Amino acid sequence: MSWGRRWCATALAVALLAGGCTGGDDGGFRPGAADAGDPYVPGAGNGGYDVGHYALDVRYDPADDRLTGTATLTVTATAALSAFHLDLAGLTVDRVRVDGAAARHRHDDAELVVTPAHGLPAGKRFTVEVAYGGVPKPLPDAELGDVGFHHTPDGAIALGEPQSASTWYPVNDHPSDKATYDVAVTVPDGLAALTNGVPTGRTSAGGRTTWRWSERSPMASYLTTLVIGDYRVATGTHAGKPLVTAVASALPPDGPAAASLARTGEVADFLAARLGPYPFDAYGGVAVADERIRYALETQTRPVYGPAFFAGGRPNAAVVAHELAHQWFGDSVSVARWSDIWLNEGFATYAEWLWAEHDGGRTVAGTVADRYAATDWSKPTVDPGRAGMFGDAVYQRGALAVHALRRAVGDETFFRLLRGWLAQRRDGNATTADFIGYAERAAGRPLRTLFDAWLVGATPPALP
Numbered sequence: 001m002s003w004g005r006r007w008c009a010t011a012l013a014v015a016l017l018a019g020g021c022t023g024g025d026d027g028g029f030r031p032g033a034a035d036a037g038d039p040y041v042p043g044a045g046n047g048g049y050d051v052g053h054y055a056l057d058v059r060y061d062p063a064d065d066r067l068t069g070t071a072t073l074t075v076t077a078t079a080a081l082s083a084f085h086l087d088l089a090g091l092t093v094d095r096v097r098v099d100g101a102a103a104r105h106r107h108d109d110a111e112l113v114v115t116p117a118h119g120l121p122a123g124k125r126f127t128v129e130v131a132y133g134g135v136p137k138p139l140p141d142a143e144l145g146d147v148g149f150h151h152t153p154d155g156a157i158a159l160g161e162p163q164s165a166s167t168w169y170p171v172n173d174h175p176s177d178k179a180t181y182d183v184a185v186t187v188p189d190g191l192a193a194l195t196n197g198v199p200t201g202r203t204s205a206g207g208r209t210t211w212r213w214s215e216r217s218p219m220a221s222y223l224t225t226l227v228i229g230d231y232r233v234a235t236g237t238h239a240g241k242p243l244v245t246a247v248a249s250a251l252p253p254d255g256p257a258a259a260s261l262a263r264t265g266e267v268a269d270f271l272a273a274r275l276g277p278y279p280f281d282a283y284g285g286v287a288v289a290d291e292r293i294r295y296a297l298e299t300q301t302r303p304v305y306g307p308a309f310f311a312g313g314r315p316n317a318a319v320v321a322h323e324l325a326h327q328w329f330g331d332s333v334s335v336a337r338w339s340d341i342w343l344n345e346g347f348a349t350y351a352e353w354l355w356a357e358h359d360g361g362r363t364v365a366g367t368v369a370d371r372y373a374a375t376d377w378s379k380p381t382v383d384p385g386r387a388g389m390f391g392d393a394v395y396q397r398g399a400l401a402v403h404a405l406r407r408a409v410g411d412e413t414f415f416r417l418l419r420g421w422l423a424q425r426r427d428g429n430a431t432t433a434d435f436i437g438y439a440e441r442a443a444g445r446p447l448r449t450l451f452d453a454w455l456v457g458a459t460p461p462a463l464p
Contacts, residue, residue, distance in 0.1 A: 001161055001326070001345070001390070002296035002309065002319050029082035029119035034111055036174040040338035040386045041162050043110065045174025046085040050076050052125075053179055056169050059186040059208075060193075060228055065151045067091070068133035071169045075128055081120040086112040087166035087173040089148070091134040099126050112170055130170045139163060143390050144295055152290055155191055155229030159297050159304050162338055162389070165221040175334045176429055178218035185226065186210040192231040196224055196300045198242055198282045199235065215300060217280050218427045220334045225299035227286050232258075238265035242282045244302065248289035257287035257305065259315040267321050270358060271328070271351060276419040279332035279426060285320065298326030298348070317359060318352050325351030328422050336429040339383040342455070343435060345390075346381065346398020347418075353399060368403050371396045372463050380456040382432050401454035407464035408450055409443045417442040 032048025051073050058069035073086075089110040096105040098116035106113045112130070120126055136149035139160070147160020148167030158168050165171045182200075185193035189209050197215030204210075231246040232253060245261045252258070264285050272278050284302035293306035296319050303323035309316050329351075330344030353367045379393035381401060388394065406414040421438050432455070440447045453461040 001298055002305075002322050027080075027119060029080045031113075032079060032081050032084040034085045034113075036172075036176060038174060038176075038337050040389065041174065044087060044163055044166075045177065046087065046172050048077065048079040048081050048084055049120075049172070050078055051172050051177055051179040052076060054169070054171070054181045054183075056181065056183045057186075058168070058184070058226075060156060061188065062151070062153075062155050062191070062228070063188075065135050065156075066133065067136050067149075067156075067168060069131075069169060071128075071130045071132070071171075073128040073130075073170070075126055077120040077122050077124045077126070080122045081116075083113055083115040084120075086114065086128075086130070086170040088112045088130075088132065088170040089139060089166045090137040091132050091168075093130060093132045093170075095129075095131040097127075097129040100129075103128075110166060132170065136167050139167060142387065145292060149226075150290065150292060152229055155187070156226065157228075157288055157290055157293060157304070158224075158226040159293070159299055161222050161297055163222060165224050168226060171221045173221045175220035175222065175338075176336055178220050178334060178427070178429070180218060181213075181215040181224065183213045183215075183226075184210055185213075185228070187228050190230075191228055192233050192246060194225075194227045194231070194233070194244070194246055194286055194302065196302055197280075199244060215280075217300070217332070219300045219331070223298065223300040223331055225286075225297070225302065225304055227288065227304065231286070238268070238283050239278070241278075241280075242284075244282065244284040245286070246284075247287045250289040251287060251307070251310070256310040256313060256315045257307070260305075260310060260317055260320050261285045261287055263315070263317045263320060264324065267317060267324050267355065268327075270355060271321070271325055274354065274415055274418070275325075275328045275351075276422050279328060279422070285323070296323050298323045298330055298344075300327070300331045318356055318361075321355035322348045322352040332427060333422055333425040334429050336431050336434075338386075338389065340430075340432045341384075341389055342381045342394045342398035342401075343430065343432065345395045346402050349395045349399035350402040353403075364403065368400060369463070371400055372460070375400065375460070377460050378458055382455050397454070401451065404450060404454045404461070404464050405439065405447070408447070409439075409445075413443055 036045025053074040055072040060067045096103045104115040138146035138148040141147045148164040149158040166173045183195045187193045193211040195213045197213045200212045200214045230249040233246045247258045280301045282301045286304045296305040309319045325348040329347035353364045381397045
C-alpha cells in the first residue's frame with residue numbers, strides 16, 4: 001500500500017486460527033474464539049475454523065445506497081465447534097444456514113455468532129450461507145481515515161487495510177485465513193462493478209448488469225475490493241492472462257492516471273524478471289477519483305490508486321511498481337501477523353527503488369544514502385506498534401534492511417534468495433523469523449546480527 005506521499009501498503013495474521021475457547025458444551029464441543037488474537041486488530045478475525053472459499057452474490061443500488069447479498073462460505077472446522085463467529089459490521093442478517101439447515105444467529109456490533117443445529121467435529125467440512133443487507137458504513141481508522149465501504153455519487157468503493165471486508169460481506173477478517181473467491185455484483189446498467197481476479201462474464205436483465213469475477217489463488221480478506229461507478233474499463237491480455245484496468249470517468253482519459261496504469265504489464269514484467277513468475281491469473285488496476293481514498297492499496301490482482309498519486313500532472317509509474325511488487329510480497333506471501341508488516345512494505349518499497357533506477361530515475365545507491373540519513377533509528381521496523389504500522393520505520397527502514405541483505409550476500413545470491421522464498425511460501429503466510437531463517441539457509445551464513453541491527457537496533461549500523 002502507498003500512504004499519502006509515502007509508499008505504504010500492506011499486511012498479518014497471528015497463529016493460524018487455532019480455535020480458542022470462550023466456553024464449554026456437552027460432548028466436547030465449544031464456541032470458537034471471537035478474535036484471531038492479533039493485538040494490532042483486536043476483535044478482528046475468529047478462531048476454530050478455516051475458510052476455503054467465499055461465493056459472494058451482492059446487489060447494490062447507488063440511488064438508495066442499499067446493498068443486499070448472499071455469502072456462501074466453504075469452511076473446515078479446526079476444533080470441535082458448538083458455535084462460531086464471523087465478522088460483519090453495520091449490516092443486518094436475515095438468515096443463516098449451516099449445511100442447508102437453519103442455524104441460530106446473534107449479531108452483536110461487528111460479530112455474527114452462529115450456532116448450528118448440531119456440533120461441528122474438528123476436521124469437518126461444512127458450508128455457511130448468510131443472507132444479509134443494509135446500508136454499508138466504513139470503519140474509522142486513525143491512520144488512513146475511514147476504511148471499508150464508501151458511498152460515492154455514482155456508486156461505491158470498498159477497500160482498506162488492515163480491515164475493510166467486514167463492511168460488505170461476512171468474513172473471517174484476518175490475513176491468516178486466506179481463501180479463494182467467486183464474486184457476482186449486480187448494479188444498474190451503465191455502471192462498472194470491479195473486484196479481484198479473472199472476469200468470468202457479464203449479463204444484463206431488467207435494467208441491471210451482473211459482473212462476475214473469480215480469484216482462484218488464496219487471498220487475504222483485506223485484499224478484496226469492490227469498485228462500482230462510472231469508469232472507463234479497458235480489457236486486454238498480458239502474457240496470456242487477462243489485464244483489466246479502469247479509470248474513473250471524472251479523471252482525464254489521457255491524463256497521468258491512465259498513462260500510469262497503461263504501464264502495468266511492463267512493470268510486472270520487470271518485477272517478474274527479478275522476483276520470479278507473476279503469482280496470479282490476472283493483472284490490472286483501478287484509479288479512483290474520490291479524495292477520501294488517500295492511499296494506494298495492493299488489492300489482489302487489481303490495485304486501487306487514490307487520486308493524490310496523479311495530482312502532479314505527470315504519470316507516476318513508481319506507485320504502480322510499489323503496488324505490483326505487493327502482488328508477490330504481501331498478497332502471494334502474506335504476513336501471519338500485522339506486527340511483521342515490514343515483510344510487505346519494506347520489500348515493496350525496495351522494489352520501487354529498483355524500478356526507479358531501471359526507469360531512468362534515481363539510483364538505488366542514491367536513494368539508500370538519502371533514506372539512511374533521514375532514518376530515526378529509535379523506531380523499530382519489526383513490531384512498530386499499531387500507530388506505527390504505516391510509518392517510515394516500516395517502509396523506508398525496512399527497505400534499507402533489504403538493501404543491507406543484498407550488499408551482504410551479493411546480487412546473485414540476493415535475487416536467488418528472493419525467488420526461492422517467494423516460490424516456497426507462495427499462497428501462504430510468513431513471519432519475520434521465517435524469512436530470516438530462510439535467508440540464512442539460502443546464503444549459507446548467519447544473518448541474525450545483520451537483521452537485528454537494521455530492523456530493530458537503536459543506533460545506525462554502518463552504511464553498506
